[in-house]
């Protein structure tokens with residue numbers, strides 16, 4: 569009899585301990601987003617355009633935060649958040665994707681789970697309505713990390729992910745951006761790399777419209793997601809940093825979750841996202857110090873324009889950029905903030 573009581577007591581204590589370990593902690597739940605960086609200044613913004621961006625960024629934050637508050641995972645939150653921005657023509661992702669030099673829309677996306685270090689990415693796809701959902705399927709339903717082009721599209725179709733006609737991605741604004749840039753290409757080629765010459769590639773204030781999200785859920789797990797149409801006038805088959813794990817996207821519970829936006833070639837060479845995580849892991853930098861070191865020093869030296877959002881396991885985050893502006897925002901304790909300009 570007494571033995572049974574001890575046994576019962578032991579069982580009770582064990583389950584109490586494991587409950588305490590897995591008990592969700594909503595106080596640190598955080599979601600941070602970006603909608604691209606570039607020469608985004610008050611001068612080249614209209615009040616209507618600014619309002620539209622602010623509203624959409626806020627909607628994306630609210631959708632993702634609702635997922636986290638209901639006990640959803642950081643992966644669910646970043647996917648839901650990014651989908652809102654993919655479905656909006658305002659951003660260079662999904663519906664608002666930019667055009668390649670051939671007049672096509674070729675998209676890249678990646679997602680990473682900070683708890684398991686599993687990742688999935690797709691590149692150069694032209695028919696997947698929500699590339700981020702396909703990237704997640706690669707992570708969860710295949711034994712691969714990265715799939716590209718026709719193969720990735722076939723896989724998405726097999727996973728019952730929504731496929732659309734490439735004409736779905738046509739937007740007049742983006743098409744006109746390509747026409748303007750095409751005329752200027754000669755000037756661009758005459759220049760030699762670096763941020764200065766980028767001025768000739770891009771005409772609009774909204775240079776890099778990639779979207780991304782990083783989240784911390786109530787179970788203490790981080791996740792990151794990035795999706796993009798790449799760069800206007802890019803050559804066919806060109807892949808940027810967004811789907812390269814460690815360059816434009818990275819998440820590790822031991823350090824941070826990062827999503828980047830900017831001139832992809834530089835972000836790949838500077839291994840931006842992983843470098844931020846590495847500074848935290850090996851040098852004990854704070855998320856702010858690590859993100860600033862890479863974006864404001866290393867990237868600037870490389871000549872790479874853009875920015876990142878980075879979030880650690882305690883809900884500390886940083887949103888540095890070395891361009892004129894970056895669409896960005898965060899939500900924590902129910903309080904959402906959205907920013908566009910430097911100050």
Ligand code: ASP
Nearest residue numbers: 776777778798808830832
């Ligand atoms: N990083 C993206 C790329 O190079 C562009 C962007 O951020 O808008 O493909």
